Amino acid sequence: MIQELKRIIYNTVVEANRKMTPREVEKAVARAAGVDRKTVTLAIKNLVSLGELTYTYLYGTSFLERSFDRPVQASKRIVIKPPDKVYQTQPGEVVIDIAGGAAFGDGAHPTTCLALRALDSVLGDNRYADQKAPMKGLDVGTGTGILAIALARLGVQKVVGLDIDPCAVSEAIHNVSLNGLAEQITITNTPLEELATYFSIIVANLAYPTLKRLSSLLSEKMEMGGVVILSGFKVSVCEDLAKAYAEYGFKVIQQEMERGWACLTLCKMALTHEGI
Ligand SMILES: C[S@@+](CC[C@H](N)C(=O)[O-])C[C@H]1O[C@@H](n2cnc3c(N)ncnc32)[C@H](O)[C@@H]1O
Incomplete structure (x- = not known):
């Protein structure tokens, strides 16, 4: 049940057509999964502590987004990762290391x-x-x-x-x-x-x-x-x-x-x- 809830939260964040605030995610997921918001909040915190999601801030508002401080599957064959993270490459996959910096293009956009x-x-x-x-x-x-x-x-x-x-x-x-x-x-x-x-x-x-x-x-x-x-x-x-x-x-x-x-x-x- 908790795994399924975390999957719904993750997909809600990744598939949204705009950035969502933590509140918006809580509301949408509680409605979709038929669970109370407290349970959703706990599951979100768990996903953040696992490094799957992260909080970002823009113009004074916080958002919940997919974390790119870990290997992320960007397409069928391409995985993007920070250089210090270890990833077990699967057959046919292409792994790209991108160091954090000021230039655009960490794979998140x-x-x-x-x-x-x-x-x-x-x-x-x-x-x-x-x-x-x-x-x-x-x-x-x-x-x-x-x-x-x-x-x-x-x-x-x-x-x-x-x-x-x-x-x-x-x-x-x-x-x-x-x-x-x-x-x-x-x-x-x-x-x-x-x-x-x-x-x-x-x-x-x-x-x-x-x-x-x-x-x-x-x-x-x-x-x-x-x-x-x-x-x-x-x-x-x-x-x-x-x-x-x-x-x-x-x-x-x-x-x-x-x-x-x-x-x-x-x-x-x-x-x-x-x-x-
Ligand atoms: C949206 S970022 C894309 C970065 C990366 N290719 C990606 O897909 O994540 C656009 C980049 O284009 C550069 N740029 C803007 N106009 C350009 C031009 N006329 N010729 C070359 N580079 C340009 C900017 O400096 C910026 O680094």
Whole structure:
């Protein structure tokens, strides 16, 4: 019974489409499970002491959230963990160490999770997994380097991660080295327009106006048949963004949502004179 209650609490927190306060979680779970709020409060405290959930504070309000101070399964194959935590890797799993810091990208935000899941899905597809030519990947707005590391760990031979923030660049370099990938991943602040390479896969977790502005440039840097994963925007602008990329021959092949955030996976096709 207590295990089932803890499962309901955990799922309520993780699956909510916004941050929930401890009170809101207590109320929702007490109603769903038909138990009194005191029992729910005790079970929440237990989940916090086990490190499964944690309290966070934002603008004077406390929230209950999934804890990332332990290994967390971010997608079917990807597990994110702090470097000091031990994890027994299961067959087929990819474990990524991310050190705590100031840069965005510890795996907790839905936009990062969505991008990780999309990467896992695309690179697990036989079409890419069996590809003979070496793949080149680009992560625009790399933050901690989490998506660049995922690209490399999921089989992309050469990866570039770029960011305009010097703090992110330095943290990403540290994380790349923590994961033993310094030979495979280059982290840089070189502007996107100055990169002289074409990529077979690009991932970008950026604000909506930036993603829209970069559509032509990302198309320029992309090989025909390549895939771009866009994250960092709300469901409400998803259609508009897909339209902006369609102008450059990108076709939506996958779309996912979490907590009001959306993620698009698009494939670059040859443009016909009627468009696509
Ligand atoms: C939302 S964070 C994403 C971090 C990480 N990739 C993730 O998915 O968790 C966006 C990052 O993009 C960087 N950024 C913003 N605009 C950029 C641009 N035009 N070119 C490169 N990086 C940019 C920011 O400095 C920030 O580190």
